[in-house]
Amino acid sequence: MCGIVGVLGNHEVSPIILNALKRLEYRGYDSAGIATVNDGRLDRRRAVGKLVNLSDLLVHEPLPGKAGIGHTRWATHGAPTVSNAHPHAAGPVMVVHNGIIENFRTLRAELAEDGVNFASDTDSEVIVQLTARHLGQGLGPVEAAHATLARLEGAFALVFLFEGEEDLLIGARRGSPLAVGLGDGEVYLGSDAIALAPMTDRIAYLEEGDMAVLRRGSVSVTDQAGRPVERQATRIQMDNYRVDKAGHRHFMAKEIAEQPAVLRGALEFHVRADDTLDLPEGVDFSETGRLVLVACGTAYLAAQVAKYWFEQIAGLPVECDIASEFRYRDPVLTPQDTAIFISQSGETADTLAALRHVQGRVARVLGVVNVPTSTIARESDVVLPIQAGPEIGVASTKAFTAQLQMLALLALKAGRDRGRLDAAGLAAHLQTLRSLPGFVAQALDRDGEIARIAARLSEATDVLFLGRGPMFPLALEAALKLKEITYIHAEGYASGELKHGPIALIEPDVPVVVMAPRDRLFDKTVSNMQEVLARQGPVVLISDHAGLAEAGAEAQHRLAMPTVPDLIAPMVYAIPAQLLAYHTAVQRGTDVDQPRNLAKSVTVE
Ligand code: G6P
DSSP states (O other), X not given: OOEEEEEEOSSOXXXXXXXXXXXXXXXXXXXXXXXXXXXXXXXXXXXXXSHHHHHHHHHHSOOOOSEEEEEEEOOSSSOSOTTTSSSEEETTEEEEEEEEETTHHHHHHHHHHTTOOOSSSOSTHHHHHHHHHHHHTTOOHHHHHHHHHHHOOEEEEEEEEETTOTTOEEEEEEBSOOEEEEOSSOEEEESSHHHHTTTOSEEEEOOTTOXXXXXXXXXXXXXXXXXXXXXXXXXXXXXXXXXXXXXXXXXXXXXXXXXXXXXXXXXXXXXXXXXXBOXXXXXXXXXXXXXXXXXXXXXHHHHHHHHHHHHHHHOOOEEEEEHHHHTTSOOXXXXXXXXXXXXXXXXXXXXXXXXHHHTTTSSEEEEEESOTTSHHHHHSSEEEEOOOOOOOSSSOSHHHHHHHHHHHHHHHHHHHHTTSSOHHHHHHHHHHHHHHHHHHHHHHTTHHHHHHHHHHHTTOSEEEEEEOTTHHHHHHHHHHHHHHHHOOEEEEEEGGGGXXXXXXXXXXXSOEEEEOOSSTTHHHHXXXXXXXXXXXXXXXXXXXXXXXXXXXXXXXXXXXXXXXXXXGHHHHHHHHHHHHHHHHHHHHTOOSSSOTTOOSSOOOO
């Protein structure tokens, strides 16, 4: 979603802001803009499309100044056009905004009645128009910003820049994160630490409702109630915020390749050498009556896989929900429930709202997140970091397998807490998890073969994925990955459901990818595959060598995975799911890392 940057620097800021916006590109955007104040005067440049269009514009029409703000916009209200791009301007003030102003219609009507002519179709413009009105009534910048914030409803992060004020930025946070960076005689604001990492490693995160007044020599923060507060700056590990492709063509390729190392590191983080789990205090399922797992997108599919583990290993009833549905359907919650919210970014608006919905109504709220400073992390009773490192590709890959491994560990903990798993059983499962990085590496070695199968998929207009047991949600994830980055229509189905509808779609030009590890459901999945073959459907069978030898004769493509224990099969089979989508996208020439219309961190409903 939208990215925000603000800089009070000692040098020309346009190039610095442009560079910071580049580091925010991964969030997804469709237009961008920068404003500065120079010799007291505000000026801005805005362009539709990729940042290169904005940087070209800046070459022809430079934007001098040592104080400025920048924005990448992911359109919500109003098409991606120059006039809808940020920064928005009204008289002596400009603003960049991430999030949604929910009462913008009321505010727009009120301002229009006052004679305000709007220059854009955005909800954001009401912010700057309100501020200009307050300035016109004689308020100073800080008071005007404050008065404006009091009128806004919704979730947002904002930065204001004022005419005649070359040593002033005002930032505000409600719902969407905003970080303050402290440099050497310079100060910065950014949507996340990734944007600010090249400028400084000293970062303070604003809290809900905070307003920050930044000058080169001072940062003062007030809380929701207007009281002055301290927000401690911490030194971030710069290594964690390195944004490079490490020799890969795309971030997604790098992140897929990183998985053995990520899984190994995360396991070491959560498991002791003596085969006991090292999980935060408060992770205890002995009294849990039911688990409620809530997430969006790929994280939701990780929850669906985990449901099988919690049921099988711990005998725990599990409900899985899509956050946007859960929060609006009056879910029945009891004090015996434990709720787990899963989110890579920790900022997904629907997941966060669902979390707030259950607070105080369930025994405990666990947050399985990748960003430990995120809002979901902060608002959970217990935070379980998946330790995947920054994920830049919009389509989630390493975060998915790291979420799965974290959830598997929680299922083992639940098994222990509930007396369904003894110490030896736990040790055996942990041994299996220790073998996972090696198996994932073996799956990654099939890259060349997968690229050849992808050549076939890249010609298709529809692709079906089938699986049973935990391979069913994995089939959903494989289909989601494919549609996200290749724009090919893809569906995932439980193999057993094939005959109840999707079988009508089987045709010689609709590839059917069957994910069939040799588990107890193998024969049943193979029967469903036969139903496809009998109707001339071209099958890609993914199984181990024995499985392919037994059932693969008629399949058009066979892809061999290592023979793996059931527990880790979802993480291993995730690799061909990801690589199939990746190579198909590369062959179709789509934008792998920033697919159209998608955003990495979805901070609006
Ligand atoms: C977006 C991303 C997906 C992600 C989903 C949930 O749609 O494009 O890759 O799975 O949000 O994001 P979260 O950060 O909550 O895991």
